[in-house]
Amino acid sequence: MRSPILNSLLVVFAFVAASLPRAEASDLVTFTPPTNPSPLGSTVVSWDSLVFRPTPIGFYCPVFDQPTRSLEKFELHVTVLQAGMASHAPHRHSWEELLLVKEGTVEALINGKREQAGPGALIFLASHDVHNVTNFGTTPATYYVINFVTDTALTMQDRPAAEWAPPQMLTSRVVDCDRLTGGANKTGFHREVFDSPTLTFQRLESHLTTLNPGASTRPKSRDPGDELFIVKSGAVEVTLNDVTSHVGAGSFYYVAPNDERTMKNLGRVPAVYQVFKAVSDKSPKPET
Secondary structure (H helix, E strand, O other): OOOHHHHHHHHHHHHHHHHOOOOOOOEEOOOOOOOOOOOOOOEEEOHHHOOOEEEOOEEEEEEEEEOOOOOOEEEEEEEEEOOOOEOOOOEEOOOOEEEEEEEOOEEEEEOOEEEEEOOOEEEEEOOOOOEEEEEOOOOOEEEEEEEEEOOHHHHOOOOOHHHHOOOOOOOOEEEEHHHOOOEEOOOEEEEEEEEEOOOOOOEEEEEEEEEOOOOEOOOOEOOOOEEEEEEEEOOEEEEEOOEEEEEOOOOEEEEOOOOOEEEEEOOOOOEEEEEEEEEOOOOOOOOO
C-alpha cells in the first residue's frame, strides 16, 4: 500500500507533467539530393520573374535547389499560404531552416509551443526541432523558405536540438526583425538579427542594412560565406562580379563565397535589405 506522502508526490508529478508542453507527433523528412547537381553561382532573381503554381494550400514557387562551393545543398522557395491553411503536418529534419515572412501573419509551431510571426519576422528552426506554420489570418501569408544544408547536417543525431544542443548554439526562435534597434553609419543604418554558431554551421548571421538614397556599400567587397540578400523595400542596383542588375522589393540575390559584390540605392527613399550568411567547415578562407 502506498503511503500518503507517496500518493501526494505522485499527484504533484502528474500535475507538473500535464502542465509541460507536449511534443507534437511529427514526420521525419529525410535529405534529398539537389534537383540540379551543378554548383550555384552568384545569381539575381527579380520578384516579378517568379512563377507560382497552385497547391492545395495556396501557391508555391521553387527557386534554387543546388549545391554551392561549400554547401551540400542550397534550397530556396517561396510559399503563399491561404487563410486557415497549414504549411504541412508537424515535421522535423536534420538541417536547420529559416523562414522570412513577407506578407500576412502565421502562427509558428516549434516543439509544441506556438508563436505568431507577422511581416518582417524571421523563424529559425534548429536541427530536428518539430515545426510547421499555419495562417490564422484572413488574407494570404507569403514567406521565403531558406535551407542551407551542410555535410554536418547529414550526420546529426536524431533528437530535437532543444533536448541536447550546447548553450552557445543558436536555438529555434521567432524574431520580429523590423522592431530591432540598431545604429547609424556613414551610408545608413545597421540592425543585427543574430550572429552565432549553430549545430550545423560555424557561424550563421543575419542583419538588416538600410542604404540612404544614393548611398553604396564598399565597392567590390568579398565574403567567404554563402550569402543571400533579400530586398525588403526600395530600389537597389546590385553588381556581382562586374554584372549589374536593378531590383526592387521582394527580389533577392545569392552571392557565392568570395565573389565581388556592390549595392547602391537608386531611389529617393531609403532601401532596406536583409542578409543571411552561412559559414561552414567547407567555406573558403577570406580573399584579400
